[in-house]
Amino acid sequence: MSSPLCAAREALERGERSSVELTRACLARIEATDARLSAWLHVDADGALAQAAAVDARRARGERLGPLAGVPVGLKDIFLTRDLPTTCGSRILEGYRPPYDATVVARLRAAGAVILGKQNMDAFAMGSSNENSAFGAAHNPWDLERTPGGSSGGSAAAVAAGHCFGALGTDTGGSIRQPASFCGVVGLKPTYGRVSRFGVIAFASSLDQPGPIARTVRDAAALFEACAGPDPHDATSAEVPLPVGLEAMPRDADLAGVRLGVPAEYFGEGLAPGVAAATQAALDQLRALGAELVDVHLPHARYGVAAYYLVATAEASSNLARFDGVRYGLRRAGADLAAMYGATRDAGFGLEVKRRIMLGTYALSAGYYDAYYRKASQARTLVRRDFDAALDTVDAIVTPVSPTTAFRLGERVDDPLSMYLADVFTIGCNLAGLPGLSVPCGFDEARLPVGLQLIGRAFDEATLLRIAASYEDATGWCGQRPALGEEAP
Amino acid sequence: MSDRAPLDADAVRHIATLARLGLSDDEVRLLAGQLTDVLRYVEQLGELDTAGVEPTHAAAGGGAWRPPGLRIELAEGDATAAAPAAVEGQFSVPKVIG
Numbered sequence: 001m002s003s004p005l006c007a008a009r010e011a012l013e014r015g016e017r018s019s020v021e022l023t024r025a026c027l028a029r030i031e032a033t034d035a036r037l038s039a040w041l042h043v044d045a046d047g048a049l050a051q052a053a054a055v056d057a058r059r060a061r062g063e064r065l066g067p068l069a070g071v072p073v074g075l076k077d078i079f080l081t082r083d084l085p086t087t088c089g090s091r092i093l094e095g096y097r098p099p100y101d102a103t104v105v106a107r108l109r110a111a112g113a114v115i116l117g118k119q120n121m122d123a124f125a126m127g128s129s130n131e132n133s134a135f136g137a138a139h140n141p142w143d144l145e146r147t148p149g150g151s152s153g154g155s156a157a158a159v160a161a162g163h164c165f166g167a168l169g170t171d172t173g174g175s176i177r178q179p180a181s182f183c184g185v186v187g188l189k190p191t192y193g194r195v196s197r198f199g200v201i202a203f204a205s206s207l208d209q210p211g212p213i214a215r216t217v218r219d220a221a222a223l224f225e226a227c228a229g230p231d232p233h234d235a236t237s238a239e240v241p242l243p244v245g246l247e248a249m250p251r252d253a254d255l256a257g258v259r260l261g262v263p264a265e266y267f268g269e270g271l272a273p274g275v276a277a278a279t280q281a282a283l284d285q286l287r288a289l290g291a292e293l294v295d296v297h298l299p300h301a302r303y304g305v306a307a308y309y310l311v312a313t314a315e316a317s318s319n320l321a322r323f324d325g326v327r328y329g330l331r332r333a334g335a336d337l338a339a340m341y342g343a344t345r346d347a348g349f350g351l352e353v354k355r356r357i358m359l360g361t362y363a364l365s366a367g368y369y370d371a372y373y374r375k376a377s378q379a380r381t382l383v384r385r386d387f388d389a390a391l392d393t394v395d396a397i398v399t400p401v402s403p404t405t406a407f408r409l410g411e412r413v414d415d416p417l418s419m420y421l422a423d424v425f426t427i428g429c430n431l432a433g434l435p436g437l438s439v440p441c442g443f444d445e446a447r448l449p450v451g452l453q454l455i456g457r458a459f460d461e462a463t464l465l466r467i468a469a470s471y472e473d474a475t476g477w478c479g480q481r482p483a484l485g486e487e488a489p
Numbered sequence: 490m491s492d493r494a495p496l497d498a499d500a501v502r503h504i505a506t507l508a509r510l511g512l513s514d515d516e517v518r519l520l521a522g523q524l525t526d527v528l529r530y531v532e533q534l535g536e537l538d539t540a541g542v543e544p545t546h547a548a549a550g551g552g553a554w555r556p557p558g559l560r561i562e563l564a565e566g567d568a569t570a571a572a573p574a575a576v577e578g579q580f581s582v583p584k585v586i587g
Contacts, residue, residue, distance in 0.1 A: 099567035192547070206547040232559050236547065306531040317508060324509070326580050331573035337583050342511035351519075354510055358501070358520055359527060361508040375534050377544030382537065384545055417526050431545075 005071060005165040005219035006247060012059070012070045019052035019059075019070030022165075023114050026072045030116070030163045033484055038138045039148070039158040041077045042085050043117040048072060051114045068226050069112030074167040076155045077118035078125055079105050079210070080199040084115070088201045089133040089151075090123040092348025093329045102199025103234065104168060104210050104227040111226040116164055120154025123350050124320065125175055125203045127151050128419050129412065132352040137409055140182060141482040142448055146406040149179030155213050156183035161484055166214035166223045170200060172207045173308055174401070174426025177438035180213050181401035181451025184440045184480060186220045186468070187213045191458045192433035193238035195224075196231035204315035205236075207308075207430040216478045217439060217469040221247040224461065243462045249469045255289040258467060261296030261394035266425055272404045274444025279400045282441040282452045282471070286398065289470055296390040296397060300382040301428055307383065308427040309420055310363045310376035317360030323348065355416060384432040387455070391434075395463055397455040399425050401438045405448035425453060435461045439468040440477040449480075495525035 011017040027045050034040055055070040075081065078088050080098035087093045101109070108115065122132035130137040130153030138154040140146040141161040148157035152169030156179035159167050169176040171189035180187025188211045195210045202208060212223035225246050231237040262283065267276070287293055325331035325344035332347045334340035349357070363372035390397060403422055412419045429436035434455055441452035452471070456464040472478050496504075501521045505512045512520070565578045574581035 096571050099563050099570060100561070233561070300537075303534060303537060306534050309527065310531055310534075321509070325573055326582055327569075328571040329573070334583065337585050338509065339511075340583050341509040342505075345509055346511035346513075349510070351516070354512065354516065355520060355523060357508050357510060358504050359524055362496075362504050362524070362528075365504070365507060372531070374544055375537075375539060376531070377546060378539035378542040379534050379537055380545040381542050382539070416523055417530055420527070433547075 003216040003218040005214055005222055008071055008165055009068065009222070019055045019114060020049060022070065023048050023052040023072045023116070026116055026164055029161070033161055034163065036139060036144055037141060037157050037161055038136055039120055039154040039161065039163060040074070041087060041089070041118050041120050041135055041154070044084055044115065047083060048114050048116045055112055055114065066110055066112035067222070068108065070114060071112070071165050072114040072116050073108065073223070074116050074119045074155060074158050074164040075105065076121050076152050076167065076169045078121060078170050078201045079168060080201070081105055081115070081118065084118055086118065086201070087135070088124050089121040089135065090348065090350065090353065091134045091330060092323050092345070096328050098199070100199060103196035103231045105199065107227045108168070113226070119158055119167060122151035122153070123353050124201065124316070125151040125170055125172055126316070126352050126356055128174070128178060128422060129407070129409070130154065131409060131413050132350055134350055139409070140406045141484045142184065143406065143446070145408055146448070147182065147409050149182035149406060151175040152213060153179045156180050156185055156187065159183070159185045159213050159215060160482055162481070166212055166219050168210055168223065168227065169213050170208055170210045171430065172203050172312060173423050173430050176211050176213060177426050177436055177451065177453060178402050178423070180438040182406040182449065184449030184477070184482070185213055185215055186217050186440070186478065187211065187438045188220050188224055188461065188464070189429060189436045190224065190228060190461055191238070191435045193236050194240070194435070194459065194461065195228045196234040196237050198231055198233035202319040204312040205319060206315060207312055209430070217465055217472050218247040218249060221249070221465045238459070240459045246462060246465055249466055252473045253466070253470045255286060255291040255467060255470050258291040259294055259394040260286060260291045261294050261390050261397040263296050263298045263301065263390070263397060263399060265298050265301040266399035270403050271400060272444065274405060274446070275400050275403065275450050278442035278444065278450035279452060283398065285474060286471060289474055294394050296394060298386040298390060298428065300379065300386050303379045304383055304427045304431060305421055305424050307376040307379035308423070308431060309359065310372050311380060311431070313356040313360030314363045314373045315360065317357045317364060320353070320357055352416070380431045383428055387428065387432040387434055391457045395456070396467055399453045399455065401425060401451035401453040405444045405446070405450055429455055434458055435464055437464040437468055439472060440480070441475070442477055496521050496528065
């Protein structure tokens with residue numbers, strides 16, 4: 001199948017389409033369907049059309065343009081944007097307009113991308129269902145009663161619904177890969193340090209990583225290439241050269257010589273039958289393409305959720321201290337400074353954010369630090385060593401993305417622990433800092449998309465993209481779209 | 490870790506004070522139960538022998554230090570433009586010293 005973003009770019013380059021036409025088409029699609037999806041928190045129609053007209057004018061003058069010139073994209077509302085509101089899905093930042101752009105936003109602009117607006121998300125990226133958005137959950141375009149996943153749920157829903165040619169999300173414990181899986185699109189969580197976090201509102205700084213969501217692997221590669229690479233403004237940004245021309249992967253390449261690890265720990269009880277069947281079929285397909293499947297073991301994988309929810313919440317409790325009613329966002333009056341902080345944070349934060357701040361504060365507090373935070377950080381070392389050992393023997397590890405397909409909105413909202421446990425397959429990548437990719441691998445019995453996860457060596461996103469592109473070419477799952485599109489608005 | 494008592498309402502209020510979170514009585518009750526569930530779950534980390542295991546605080550990534558001299562320049566008006574209360578380019582807060 002063709003890749004919509006790459007095809008749009010070529011059509012623009014050949015002068016067959018204008019950016020204004022493409023942008024109008026995206027805005028019309030949003031207008032027709034977003035009342036049902038709530039994928040966007042802010043659509044900047046006038047700004048997007050102005051950007052598109054400016055690119056068209058530059059093209060008409062024969063100017064040299066960037067690699068995404070004129071292509072309409074969306075941004076999760078966690079990225080600071082100088083000219084657009086940035087809420088991070090929370091009331092505490094309602095109406096906030098940042099004074100600068102995140103590095104990745106600046107890079108997208110420099111590449112010529114047209115920014116359509118900001119997409120719905122769980123507040124502060126804390127959630128797996130979008131239900132923690134202060135502005136109402138986004139819905140899954142494959143079944144409007146179900147979650148698009150989270151926390152980048154609005155971005156995945158918007159891409160699946162054809163609102164934009166791609167989007168940037170962030171992934172702290174699966175927040176790109178799980179919604180991509182639930183919505184039947186491609187999501188890449190790059191290696192920690194690969195994509196700048198400067199100007200990305202921090203949740204858990206040692207785990208957070210921005211990355212692309214797109215309809216095909218090549219489209220995701222094009223977005224990744226446009227925004228990745230070293231950034232002096234982010235001290236954890238890695239000085240590792242970025243491969244170029246990633247999206248120009250050969251068509252229908254086989255996987256001869258590729259060794260793929262299959263960890264038994266990810267295929268045990270708790271895996272929904274439809275997910276198990278689609279994943280097994282994908283393994284068979286990968287073997288048919290020439291890959292060698294090898295058993296690998298990740299014995300500490302089962303401790304990942306516990307380690308993750310201590311490390312991530314500890315970091316969050318510190319990062320979210322900045323939302324205090326002084327420099328930006330909401331303020332609620334109090335008799336003194338402490339009362340003002342308490343009242344502001346009580347009014348501005350939703351329940352899940354409070355829950356995580358509380359857990360993290362407890363894990364870091366005197367008397368509990370060693371038992372919780374330090375122990376979790378040591379468990380993280382053990383998880384990381386498992387992956388390093390496995391990836392010494394294989395090129396990538398193949399697993400399901402999530403134990404289930406998209407669940408019903410409201411189904412897990414009263415049971416935070418069950419929501420956390422469902423992140424079991426995705427958090428290992430974040431703890432170990434490795435790249436992970438979700439690619440559509442079929443549907444379950446309710447015709448809900450299933451995603452296949454590929455986990456690779458640090459800074460070897462290229463191998464994940466190449467394997468995924470080969471799989472995608474052979475199966476065509478990425479060409480399937482939700483019926484939403486055919487309904488009369 | 491395994492003999493940890495469940496969090497009671499007083500413990501939840503104490504943590505909330507440390508976290509500068511005002512919480513309603515309903516939230517205190519709800520969080521006491523939910524945080525107890527999560528803490529019981531994470532106790533499984535106690536099964537791991539971590540003697541001599543170095544903690545990981547950041548994965549892969551780059552160097553630890555920002556290059557010297559790199560600064561983010563914000564115009565004075567830009568820096569305070571989003572503040573809930575600002576006076577003459579300064580952030581304004583409730584009176585701290587009597």
